[in-house]
Amino acid sequence: MKAPTDLLATIWERADDEPVAFGPQGDATFGTLRFGAEALADRLMLLPARRWALCFEDSLLFAQALLACALTGREAILPGHQRPAALAEQSGDFDGILTDSEVLGELGRPWLQLPLAASTEENGQRWPAPGALQLTLFTSGSTGEPKAIPKAWHQLDAELRVLITLWGERLAGARLLASVSHQHIYGLLFRILLPLMLRVPFARTLTLYPEQLQHQPGRWALIASPAFLGRLDPEIAAQGCTLIVSSGGPLALADAHQSERLFGQLPVEVFGSSETGGIGWRQSPQADTPWQPMPGLEIALGEDDQLLLSSPYLPDDKPLLCADRIRLCKSGFHLLGRGDRVVKIEEKRISLDEVEARLQALPWVAAAAVLPLTVGARQQLGAVLVLTDAGHTQWQASGQGRFLIALREQLRAWLEPVALPRRLRLLAELPLNSQGKRPWGQLKALFNEVSIDINSTESAYWQMSPSGVGAMQTSGLPTLLDQHWQGDVLVLSLRLDPGLPWFSGHFPGAPLLPGVTQVHWAMHYGRQLPGLVGEFAGMSQLKFQRPLRPGQECELHLNWLADKGQLLFSYRLGDEHASSGRVRLCP
Incomplete structure (x- = not known):
């Protein structure tokens, strides 16, 4: 497929009755998008702020804000998240906030909440097509600190033309679903700009669960991450x-x-x-x-x-x-x-990728992430592992100390002594952030914050204790801040109060919310879902990607699959998944 001459003009020339977006908030035409963008542009022209942070859950409102910035020559800032505390730290990077969240109005910066009241009807003269889009993205560097990446329109224009040529024909006539955020370059290009130019309707909300792919009407396409495709249920085939x-x-x-x-x-x-x-x-x-x-x-x-x-x-x-x-x-x-990912330890160049590959070649290790640590004045390697069944058996039999010694012995045939990991942490699954990247800062925090007894097989391992299920019946509950529906999904905003009993002793000095507590809360709040009946009968596909700590605010997403008798849950911190799983119920 050949790209048009002027991509932004191609968007602006679309007919007002063309479908542009769909979702639980309602289907929308291009007229709705255009009216909203023009109404916001009128407001922006009255304000002195030049750099606007775009923080949206709703992709239609995000597109309105993006086009309004293009119309008025304002710079669109994409922080990559909507976390109030992190935005407060980045407040020097923008002058105001455009959002669909009420919470972000408390940051002390000028802000506008969409949809505007004026966006429901056309006011004034139609704006001419925008000529360019000025954009700055933020991404996490190797240190975890936000890194600004300015993008001129000629860069985005050049890439969009290639995407149209490669995959435009396959997207024609389809509806676009996405499991990735529009706040990053991948989602911005594939989930927003590309479908706008190809006249492909896009989903207003994220596809959170693979089950949402079933029973899609007509032709559809999916913009996804490896993490999402790795969670596919082998029974959810879709046409x-x-x-x-x-x-x-x-x-x-x-x-x-x-x-x-x-x-x-x-x-x-x-x-x-x-x-x-x-x-x-x-x-x-x-x-x-x-x-x-x-x-x-x-x-x-x-x-x-x-x-x-x-x-x-x-x-x-x-x-x-x-x-x-x-x-x-x-x-x-x-x-x-x-x-x-090459570091120097005692004057030896060590490839962290090679150490990971050697670990993953061992029969005890299913996945590995290796990172350098500074302990006192010395540098050494730490390894975060996901064990195989054989690894679990060996861990339980020997304990962490002997397990680490045996692991190092197996690696000596390939690695220098200074390249052998000296510290271990175990996870049920290696986490990825919303961009599909490894959150090295979070992994490093496991070594910085959690003191581990080398004779313990429990304190280093984030997993759910089967013996804890009964005790959870008397658990305290978090503070419920808000709840609303996103289609069939119930979304609850929760505050994890530091005084909750489940932080006590788990772990000393670095409290985390136990996985079994998270399942209990999902069961408790899931009783509000229409048709949910039955008693606890088991769990599956449990994934703990990011710890939940005292004082944090998170979202709990709940979806009841009546035909399978399964309650799907996921905890989210901003736009990042913290944990997820399925609870099976029996009558």
Whole structure:
């Protein structure tokens, strides 16, 4: 498919009766989007603020705010989240806030809450088409601190033209679903700008559960993350899928093939970053499928096998030396890991990617994340592991101290002594943030905050204790701040009061909300769901990705699948998943 000459004008020229978005808040036409953008533009012209942070759950309102900024020449700031405390720390990066949340009005900055009252009807003269969009994204760097990435319109324009050429025809006539936030570059391009230009209606809310893909009317496409595709239920096959896109991290080959079996589409994987835009893409019928460079890009080998990129998506014509190491081949390139994941310990260069690969090759380890730690004046490696069944058995039999010694002995054949991990933490699953990236700051906090007895097999391991289920019947409950419906999903806003008894002793010095408590609360509040009956009969697909701590505010999302007798729950901190799972009920 060929891209039009002026992409922003193409959006603005759409007919007012064309469908543009759908969701539990109601379907919307382009007229609704245009009227809302123009009404907001009128308001922005009366205000001195030039940099506006866009913080929205509703993608239609986000698109209105984005277009209003383009119409008025205001800079759109995408913080990447809606967490009040984090926004307060970033308040120097913007002059005002555009949002659909009442909570963000308490930050002491000028703010406007959408939808505006004036957005329901057309006021005044129609605005001319915007000529450009000025944008700044924020992403987490290696330190976890927000990093500003300005994007000029020519960068976004160049990338959108390639996406239209590659996948425009497959999206034609479909409805677009997404499990990724519009607050980041991947979601911004694929979930908002691309469908607006292709006249493809997009979902106003996130697709949180794979079950929501069933019974979709007509043709549909999915913009997803590897984490979402890894949670697919093998029983949820659905018809009508035209395209699945995955980005943000590596997609397991088994998950790619399961997606194809369930939906008839082998996912398109996109490799890139907020700084570079898309670099390459592939579909993986087999292991180690090479990546194809995006059309118009030049890829070469730089120092230490690092990717040297020349791309129209960059801010200037200068080649960029990326941290990713690659191997070139006739049909594209292979990724070898990150060059910036090489550390020096006692004058030895250690590849953290290699240590992870060696750990994951052991029969005890299903997944590993390795990071450098500073202990006193010395630097050493820590490893966060997900164990196999054999690893669980060995852990229970030997305890952490002997387990670590045995693990190090198995690694000595390949690694320098200083590259052997000296500290361990265990998780049920390695977490990913909303961008599909590994949250290294959170993983490091496991070592900084939790004191572990090396003879204990419990304190280092975030899992649910079966013996705790009965005791939970007398648990205290959090403060309920708000509750509302998103379609069939009940959303509750909760405050985790520090005085709750379940923080006591779990763990000393670094309290966390136990997983079993989270399940109990899901059961308690789930009784409000229409048709939910029965008693607890088991749990499955439990995933604990981020700890819940005293004083935090979180959302609990609940969905009752009556035909399966399952209660789906997920806890969220801002736009990041903290935990999720299914509770099976029997009559």
